[in-house]
Amino acid sequence: SEDVFKKVVAHCKEYGYVFQSSEIYDGLGAVYDYGQYGVELKNNIKKYWWDAMVLLHDNVVGLDSAIFMHPKVWEASGHLDAFSDPLIDNKDSKKRYRADVLIEEYLQKIEGKINKEIDKAKKRFGDAFNEEEFRSTNQRVLANQAKIDETHSRFVKALEDNNLTDLRQLIIDCDIACPVSGSRNWTEVRQFNLMFSTEMGSTAEGANTIYLRPETAQGIFVNYLNVQKTGRMKLPFGIAQIGKAFRNEIVARQFIFRMREFEQMEMQFFVQPGEEIKWFEYWKEARMKWHKALGFNDEDYRYHDHDKLAHYANAATDVEYQFPFGFKEVEGIHSRTDFDLSQHQKFSGKKIQYFDPERNESYVPYVVETSIGVDRMFLQVLSASYEEEVINEEKNDTRVVLKLPAPLAPVKLAVLPLVKKDGLPEKAKEIIKELRYSFNCQYDEKDSIGKRYRRQDAIGTPFCVTVDHDTMEDNTVTIRYRDTMEQERVKIQDLEKIIGKQVNL
Ligand code: ATP
Incomplete structure (x- = not known):
């Protein structure tokens, strides 16, 4: 419900996940900053996507194109004419x-x-x-x-x-x-028009109006030939990119769901004309699997197939997630035909084609794209992970816990000395020294052990390791699991394996 949403938003601020931009100046509308834990979660989401798209597919390669592009790009793509909202x-x-x-x-x-x-x-x-x-x-x-x-x-x-x-x-x-x-x-x-504009050039007369890109996709289209030629890529192949996009959104009141500056993860998959629907179906399924592999409720995901298509598309669907405020789009999968490449061919006057050695002919490839917002995914993950649990009803004991999938959690492991003396802090720091190259670890010695556990629950740390007096004798520690709160005695030398098994994808 809306109530849960408010709590998630408050939690984000309280625990250093998301801050309003320029907050000390009363904020800037629909622009947000990511705090110490937010940046880690965001990086982990991007890595989860990048690895699934680029590392696990032989025929998908990466790209990092500039935010500024030649103004003609937006004429060709149709954004200058048609990327607008009707306002009253x-x-x-x-x-x-x-x-x-x-x-x-x-x-x-x-x-x-x-x-x-x-x-x-x-x-x-x-x-x-x-x-x-x-x-x-x-x-x-x-x-x-x-x-x-x-x-x-x-x-x-x-x-x-x-x-x-x-x-x-x-x-x-x-x-x-x-x-x-x-x-x-x-x-x-x-x-x-939703595009932000600015001027490039030193004098007003000689300056050109340029736009902050409203999507990352066009950087991929205009580099299609560069990548295909230098990478000697054969159809079908994809180009993936993560980067900032900017839209002057009007109705922007849903926290990081709709922002004016946000980040996209997009992949354009180039295919033979006639094969696009087959590949559309492939990516539609692959992307849903990727979402569900995080282990949240399957019933909270659904497809929303479009029956009204944009003029250049011949199939389109959204992956929707049930946010606290209802089912909403997280990712779009679109079959965009040869629209974009043909437009760039027309506007640039350069031949943008693929020579197909099997068919012995040249043609403009068709494109299937997958497009997902990092920030929206971030909100999806937090909404799905946030829980208030009653631990003991009589004692009125509750906890707030972020049940983040271990691979996405900002901090993987907290190492906590039971007391601040007898060499326990030094021992705890030794453990961190061993593990810090494998996992993001955190040391905490302040407050009671119970309070420290709750703090780690609230930031979503999947493992807490406690160092006590027995540790000094036998090199064992107590490992506590976030979701079950179960505790187990294990050898220090086994920690890396135990944690690695859940944290590494
Ligand atoms: P919506 O209908 O919600 O405005 P859209 O259909 O315009 O989205 P696309 O242009 O397909 O979105 O962009 C692809 C993805 O980029 C979306 O699925 C969403 O995750 C993300 N996205 C788009 N606009 C924003 C925004 N203003 N803030 C955050 N993420 C966004």
């Missing part, structure tokens, strides 16, 4: 909304009315209730359903025709009140 302002409240979101919310509201009607009838008729029959005969339900159908078809048409006048008229006809003041006084709808 309310003249009385002076609030700005996305026109499409207003209408979607309106449709949901009517849907809610229908559901209420059905719930009421269910209670009244009990087992005898037949929903289908009720929907097709109840006057109020029928009237509301007709409203939905009509609004929806006008909505889709206005979007398809990019008709902003109709979009505004629809908001007026639906009598959508401004959610804040109830006012119905709307401006025109304007298209608002």
